[in-house]
Structure formats: structure tokens, C-alpha cells
Amino acid sequence: MNRIDRLYALAEELRAAGPRGRTARQLAERFEVSVRTIERDLSALGQAGVPLATKQGRTGGYSVDRAMSLPPLNFTAREAMAVAVALSRGAHVLFARDSRSALQKIVAAMPQRALDEARTAAAKVRLLVQPVPDPDGEVAEQIWRAVRDNQVLRIAYTDVGGVETLRDVEPQHVVVGPNGSYLTAWCHLRQEDRVFRMDRITVAERSLTPPCRPPATGDLEVDGHETKLPEAALRPEDLFPTPT
Incomplete structure (x- = not known):
């Protein structure tokens, strides 16, 4: 996480902590940096106008002064x-x-x-847990950045037969399913849309190869299932249109 992202995340962490706040040591552990780095970040937030409040003593720490910030949303x-x-x-x-x-x-x-x-x-709800193979965290993050930024990605992929290939792909979607997670992408090697199991991608890095995906390709079935877009949940006006 770069410093700018950490500063935003730090402010949100303190806002989420409420009046209890967080100590510098807790924040350092949360963001995997030194206490000194956190203290410099807190100083930068204060200089930028974030309304920080400090509490001295054994249980002291840092919090966002709610008197100087927007009130929280109320959830039922x-x-x-x-x-x-x-x-x-x-x-x-x-x-x-x-x-x-x-x-x-x-x-x-x-x-x-x-x-x-x-x-x-x-406590009255239980979820069925189906063990699925998780991809490597750093590989998954590189894949997500390439999907988000529409960048060509070079991956090392091991197929079901154990054969590894190195190929450039143009990521389209991350697909999260009941049997694992997948990357759908235009494959430069096969010259068609392909689906890659993310836990079989051992290396993922940005490629300098220019995009070459055709303007229109067919949708792919992933793991025998249809897919849906959670983006719709961020458009409640489409889910519940205003009556005319």
C-alpha cells in the first residue's frame, strides 16, 4: 500500500473506530508499518485538516473528533x-x-x-462453508489491478494437466464462485477468450505488450454457472425504480 492510500485508509480506520480510537501501536500493526511511520502519517492528516483528537494515558490513543465531522449513518x-x-x-x-x-x-x-x-x-444464521483453493494474495492483487486499469497482464499458468505456459492476457473480469475464483481474459497465445483459475496463476505482472483484443467477443460460461454483476447493488435506483 502506498502512502496516499494508507493515509486515506488510516483516516477511515479512525473514523470506524469511533470514540474508542486506536493507539499508534495498534495502527502500526494494522497497516504493517512502524509506529514512527504511523505518527508521521497522523501528523500529515492533522496538517491536512482531518479533525484528530488525542487521549493521553494508558488507554489513550487517536480518534476522529466527531464534533467536527459528519454524523454516522444509522443502520437498523x-x-x-x-x-x-x-x-x-x-x-x-x-x-x-x-x-x-x-x-x-x-x-x-x-x-x-x-x-x-x-x-x-x-447468531441465528449459519453459512455453509465450502473449502475452495485461494489464489496467492500478491498474485490476486496484481490481477485485480490489471482488471481495474485495463492493462495487459503477463501470467504463468499451470493447466489441469500440470503444464505451465507463459502468456499475455487482457483481463476482463474477476469471477468469484462456489468452487474457486477465476480470471476471464482475452488470451494472446490462444487468440480467444479464456477462463483461468486464479489459484493456478503462479506469476502475474504488467506486460508492455499492446492490447489487441477484438472489439466484440462472446460471453463465457464460468465453471458451469451464469454470472451476475454486484455493480447493480451500487445502483439502488435501478433495482427499485421510482414509480411514474
């Missing part, structure tokens, strides 16, 4: 439980940290009574 117990279930179902290596951060923000924003009700309700 059922809403919080639904989000917790949804995020727990999607505990993928790419999104695990962001899922935890999102839940921390929700928990910090809730009144204690509603939070207790949500926890009691969530």
Missing part, C-alpha cells in the same frame, strides 16, 4: 445483519480486508442497543 439491526451475512459469504482474499473495514464502520455507527440486537439475530 436487520440491515447490519444482512450486510454481515453478505460480506461473510464473500470472504475472498481480494476483499477480506475491505470487508472487515466496512463492517467496522457499520458497527461504529450503530447505537449499542441496535448493535446488540444485530449480533443476537446474526
Whole structure:
């Protein structure tokens, strides 16, 4: 994580922590940097206008002064439980940290009574756990960046027969399914759309090869399943249109 991203994440971590705050040591462990680095980052946030508050003493630490920031959103117990279930179902290596951060923000924003009700309700739900092979975390992150930025990616891929090939691909989507996660991409080697199991990609790095994907190719079936786009969940006006 570069410094700019860490500064944003640090501010969000403190906002999610609420009045309890975080110590510099806790923050250093969370972001895997030194305490001195965290203290420099906190100083930079303060100079940038983030309303930090400090508490001295054994239980002291840093927090965002809520009197000088926007009030938190209020979630009902059922809403919080639904989000917790949804995020727990999607505990993928790419999104695990962001899922935890999102839940921390929700928990910090809730009144204690509603939070207790949500926890009691969530304790009545159990999710079936189907063990699936996880891709390497660093490889998965490189794949995601290439998908996000529309960059050609050079991968080392081992097929089901154990044969490894080195190829350039143009990533299209990360597909998260019940049997594992996949990358759909235009393959320069095969000159067609292909599906790659992410746990079989042992190396992934940016390629200088220019894009050459045809303007239109067919959709691929992935692992025998149809796919859906979670992007729709970020457009509630499309899911629940206003009556005319």
C-alpha cells in the first residue's frame, strides 16, 4: 500500500473506530508499518485538516473528533445483519480486508442497543462453508489491478494437466464462485477468450505488450454457472425504480 492510500485508509480506520480510537501501536500493526511511520502519517492528516483528537494515558490513543465531522449513518439491526451475512459469504482474499473495514464502520455507527440486537439475530444464521483453493494474495492483487486499469497482464499458468505456459492476457473480469475464483481474459497465445483459475496463476505482472483484443467477443460460461454483476447493488435506483 502506498502512502496516499494508507493515509486515506488510516483516516477511515479512525473514523470506524469511533470514540474508542486506536493507539499508534495498534495502527502500526494494522497497516504493517512502524509506529514512527504511523505518527508521521497522523501528523500529515492533522496538517491536512482531518479533525484528530488525542487521549493521553494508558488507554489513550487517536480518534476522529466527531464534533467536527459528519454524523454516522444509522443502520437498523436487520440491515447490519444482512450486510454481515453478505460480506461473510464473500470472504475472498481480494476483499477480506475491505470487508472487515466496512463492517467496522457499520458497527461504529450503530447505537449499542441496535448493535446488540444485530449480533443476537446474526447468531441465528449459519453459512455453509465450502473449502475452495485461494489464489496467492500478491498474485490476486496484481490481477485485480490489471482488471481495474485495463492493462495487459503477463501470467504463468499451470493447466489441469500440470503444464505451465507463459502468456499475455487482457483481463476482463474477476469471477468469484462456489468452487474457486477465476480470471476471464482475452488470451494472446490462444487468440480467444479464456477462463483461468486464479489459484493456478503462479506469476502475474504488467506486460508492455499492446492490447489487441477484438472489439466484440462472446460471453463465457464460468465453471458451469451464469454470472451476475454486484455493480447493480451500487445502483439502488435501478433495482427499485421510482414509480411514474
